Amino acid sequence: MDYDTFVDQVARRTRTGPERAVALAHATLATLADRLTGGDVLDLATQLPAPLRLALRPGPGNEAAERFGAAEFVARVAGRGDLTEPAAREAVRAVLATVREAVSGGEFDDLVTRLPRDYRDLVEPALTPGGTMSRRA
Structure with missing residues (x-):
């Protein structure tokens, strides 16, 4: 998937404009980078469009x-994205x-199996291709 398509899909799902969709993608991906090992982050980053890879850059010593x-x-996405927690979810x-x-x-x-069960509510919509959001963000 190319960058513009990625941004358009996030914008459609969140019912926002492209600029806001980019900010939401970066906030989520940066938080995901915190939660994954450095190797997992790099594996994911190689499959995403280049402009999104910056959000997934692990910091020095971030192998764990x-x-x-x-x-x-x-809560971290809410802070990074200047969102309420329901909107961040x-x-x-x-x-x-x-x-x-x-x-x-x-x-x-592989990414999903590395996350604890309490993430299920966040990833289940992603398990259905073309999944859309059930509520307004």
């Missing part, structure tokens, strides 16, 4: 994943659904 649950994930769902469409199925499945 930070351990935090879904509520903390949403919907943005995460939209971005993850778009990531699933952008990467090979195996890569997304």
Whole structure:
């Protein structure tokens, strides 16, 4: 998937404009980079459009994943994206659904298996290709 298509899909799912969709994608991907090991981040980044790879850049010494649950994930996205937590939850769902469409199925499945069960509410919409959001963000 190319960058413009990725942004358009996030914008459609979040019912926002392209600029806001980019901000939501970066907030979600940067938080995902915090949660994954450096190797997992690099595996994912290689399959995403180049402009999105910057959000997934692991910092020095970030080989180990930070351990935090879904509520903390949403709170971090809310902070990075200047969102309420309910809006951040919907943005995460939209971005993850778009990531699933952008990467090979195996890569997304590997990513999901590395997350604890409490992430299920965030990733289930992404498990259905073309999944859309159930509520307004």
